[in-house]
Amino acid sequence: MLEHDGHGIPDGRDRAADHGIAHWPFDSPALDVLPPTLPDGRAWPSIHILTPSLSDAPGFLATAASITGQTYPSVQHHAVPPDPEGAARVEALLADDSADYLLVLRSGDLLAPGALAALALEAVLTDAEVVAGLRVVFGAAVLGLDAVAQAPGHLDAAVPAGHLGAFTGGECLLSRAMVRRAGGLDLPCGSPVADLWPRLAGSRFARIGRPVLLQYEPELDPSPPSPGLAIATLTDHGAGGGAGIAHRRLAAALVLAGHRVAEHRLAGEAVPAGAEWQDSFPRTEAAIRDGGYDLLLVGNIHGATRRLALLDRLRRHLPVAVVMHDFFPITGRCAFPNGCTRLVTGCDAQCPTPTQYPHLAPARIAGVHAEKRALLTAPDAPLLLANSSWTHDYTRGNAPAGTAVARIDLAFPTGVFRPGDRAALRRQLGLPAGDVLVMFGAVIADAPGKGFQDLMRTLRRIARPGLGFVAVGRLDDSTSLGLPNLFVAGPVAEEAVLAQWYGACDIYVTASLNETLGQTPVEAGLCGIPTVAYRASGLTSAVIDGVSGVLVPQEPDALGDALLTLVADEPLRKRLGGLGRIALGNRFSDAAAALTFNDRLVARGLLAPPPGGRQRFSPRLLGRFAYARDRYPGETGTVSGPSSTPIRLLRRAKRAVLGRDLPLWARRGLYAGGLLIRAVRRFR
Template sequence: MTTAPDADGSAYGPAAHGVADWPFGMPASATPWPVLPGGAPWPRVRILTIACPDAPGLAATRASVHGQAYPNLRHAVVPPGDPEPATWGADADFDALMVLRPGDLLAPGALAALCLEMTLSGADLVAGLRLVFASKPLGLDACAAPAGPLRDPAPPEGDLAPFTGGEILLSRACVARAGGLDPCAAHPVAALWPRLAEQSARLSRVGRPVLLQHASGDTVAPMPAGLRIASLTDRGYAGGAGIGHRRLTDALALAGHAVAHLTLAAESPPAAAEWTKAFPRTVSAIEGGGFDLVLAGNLHGATRSPAILEDLGRRVPVAAVLHDLFPLTGRCAFPGACPLIDAGCDARCPTPDAYPQLAPNRIARAYADKRAVLSGAHAPLLLANSHWTETVARRLAPAGTRVGRIGLAFPASVFRPGDRAALRRGLGLPADDILVMFASVIADAPGKGAPELAAILRRIAKPGIGFVAVGRLDDPGAFGLPGLVAAGPIGDEDTLARWYGACDLYVTASRDETLGQTPVEAALCGTPTLAYRSTGLTTAVIDGVSGHLVEPVPGSLETALRTLIADAPARHRLGALGRIAVESRHSHASAAMQINDVLVAHGLRPASAGTGRIRFRPEMLAQFAMARERAPGRSGTVPGPSGPGIRAARRLKQALLGRGMPLWLRRGLYGAARLRGGLRAGFRGSAP
């Protein structure tokens, strides 16, 4: 097997496709952990290349296979016309098969990503992204068929065929059921598609490049026409929901859609949210903008009314992302175990002064209005970002409400593993301590389980164990943790990634998350998470792969934390496998593909958009750590640190009034906003 470049492979060097040190080397972080979760060996993989020994590009292909550093791998080069591949479906000495054409290259870590997903999902075939390149990256694409049983028996042929070979891994069993490979076919794997569809073979996808395919010229084919999308939020892209929504819009733009960004706060300030219903300027701008879709995020920071969704739905299809459950309740973001939620929200609400606040006498009407909008002719499509959120949305929404499942996007180019020792030196952290990190926009927020977590961490504190808190923390001393490093709010993604990467463990005691973005960010940085088996965290943390989930009962989180602190090999295994799995499931490409699936399923895109290939702009490559030139992280994602006076005022307010906002104070702020002239001409609402 060729292990070094030769003249034949020189055209495929790093400059050609923007991947550093590839195909003749590989980042160490992409090397698979020796065993799978649970200790099972990695699948035995056989790669088939049908080519003559002197075929152009074959040496580079061999080198890319060798560079995978994958265990249990055999690469067979078979001359054209050899009948051997026809019997491979019955061959029992391998578990998974890939067909790789001469000149095609495996991307760094491709086999680890494909095989781990096949193991976790139990799918018959797993497909990833194909990067087409010449002297520069020309674009990326992927199989557009949604995950699940194959449905299309006759996919398009040619360049839009679902796959050409090396971007897909097939289980031996499904190849055998399909009757084996046809070595004489131009694309032996694509030729299997009709037979696989007849069997309803199950497809899964990884949202990262697995195949690098050389093109003959530098001409970039024009992107197919995408949607014109209006992204609508209350106050923009700061804070957890804002960050998640902005990343979704980035993913859509990289998939060829045109995205415009609008905020309701530009028309009415947050102090008026409880009494504002209409946003005529926003509606007019969207109606006149020629948009195909409105992607609405959290709107309750600007209005507590669903009227804006109905107003827009009469004009443009609306999809509302469930960053929380506010669209389904009378006023709260997370009803938890509230005894009223199944019967209907009303003035008996136990938390009317908690954000998003609403006067008790208005809650029943708000609840009824939301249900009327969700069951009306112009109802929005609700987009749930986890299995739990989808389940709860279907339970709480009126019968017939449209609900789809998507995933959030995360910049895997920014959140990536680094040299832990070097990161600690740069951040001034102890070199040898086991560092446990917890984070939130407000690090001591009760809704994130901060009081419970602080008590747990105090009990496990001892020399050699350190703690890192990221987020707003007005009084670090209140945690009572020796040696606590309070990093404060970090609004720069590159800096935040360094903090994750410098720590050994991430822990959260939250029980209320539609997804939980921080565990995903931590996993991308190679840091495993401990969390409760609760709400959306069951999607954010892949149990046994990117961390551990424990039952939400007293003592379980503490016991698991003590165990993992004492088990360095387990932490390293979870860090290595978690990075691979989470990048595959939560990249920008993965999010764009899942949104495409939902829009096709609900008729907001034509059925043809769910067949053949889905294409991405060349800039999508920069969202992956393997790229030579990576996209930088965003800044300004959370508000900056407050001054001492503001922190003291917040502590005083919490001591006197708690963390809620009583109605008399809300009315006062509303009146002050009116006196300042903060309510612009577009404001419409009732007096408080």
């Protein structure tokens, strides 16, 4: 039995061309650096890869080369011949306590870049005994991608067959101890992992949303995938702003999973400044009702209406699911209760913040809240989809008893948000080469709901020579912040450019306490920079404490002290950046989001389980990952561009006179003006 440790395969790269790899759509690897240890300081677990063949079998050297390219610190590759000696060596390996995990890889099949580190880190973080990733099936071209469709938890006994070639199990990392308890591996049989799978029932199972296995099937003519759902998405103003961006990304992930998605917006029928009074959108309602859709997927609509009456009417015609980008669907009027206890007893005219957006006249709050609660407990009520564990628990605890709530993951373009050459990016963006740069941002960078005043106090306290700050997002008056060495990027509407700003910095920080997830820490982590944040709200999912960043208690100076620790400790920053890139890429890719979404729909009976127990994806999904040559370039126009000087001055004047909120008389005046403008346009 041949063994190698990932080194010394001189002709493996040349032989890879025999299997199409010379023409494989891979770019040069992203600037990922694998940290030398796990988050707790332990060594990376040992992985033994078993290839049931002779070392001179066709394709073996290509397989070996793909393992060499992993740069994983503790891997051994074994060519296991079909003879008694090979069987005895496998038995000895299963009895060896120094071997942590096994992976069975056919001769000619390949590991995707970074696969071993991704599988191993998820196994360690979740204590899983089986970790499965995506399979890419290829011949002369990419034929498709798929994944085990079982939801994370405890493995069932069904073997995931699928329709993209036989299940070889090469995308599954297996605990060596678990395999031994299950009776071992019969490598000479044609499909050893499929044979083992039923004996793994009840094992702890985890799934990552990134390619692991490149399975070579030169003769395969794959059957067409089963058609997905016809899904209508509904938002107030589309993909602008944080919630709109999140909803668009989720919709794009569902398209890659085979669903047909059509976008609908309320903005075309909305009266300017009329959301507080408008709840009729007949054209949009008719288009959704009569469109032959299987599901309505709703994002934020409170920018166009303060009621859910439209959803109440539509749920009588098709299933409705509402993504909890904030808590508006369960409150009387607000997006984030901020600790207000009236949500439990019933929102009413005693609301402490009726003039804050989304504002509503106090006299109407109780009625709107009662209307929402009735909708959430009605027959065929909407399914509320929470995008973090904290949001799921908060929603379940504060929505009416019996409300349908399920947990999903959001999607991020992991090939756009990727590490870059920090020195080159700083030269390109005009940032100082030697300073430690701390970045903060939001669509509206100085929004009070993002903890902006607390953040400014923190940053002013830690400011010192050699430490710079980068602000991304709308910021009307940066000179008023009193923050030295500040670089203002302004609104960044292109995802690829935003990734450059992240990649040029060293640390990301947020003082927000109100996030159902927190997209910016995930984007930062995918770009290889750690986040410092409070241990609060959905940030406890967006920042993996000790892996992709540091979570601190809500105490004075805690945020600043953690920042100073990272500023002074470059190795720690690099370790968190490297680990975070892997862990967040596993959990927040397009594939990960689509898989969890489909899990929830199958559990609710809204979607049939995928044939063969494998979820298929379009070949275009490959372009969403960092190592693809033809990568998805990212979206543009995600936020509004910089405001003109007069507009900024008007906003500052308005804040000076009225503050950030709008009194009821001002809202009524704006609404009346909107109605007048609409009437004039119709007359013309």
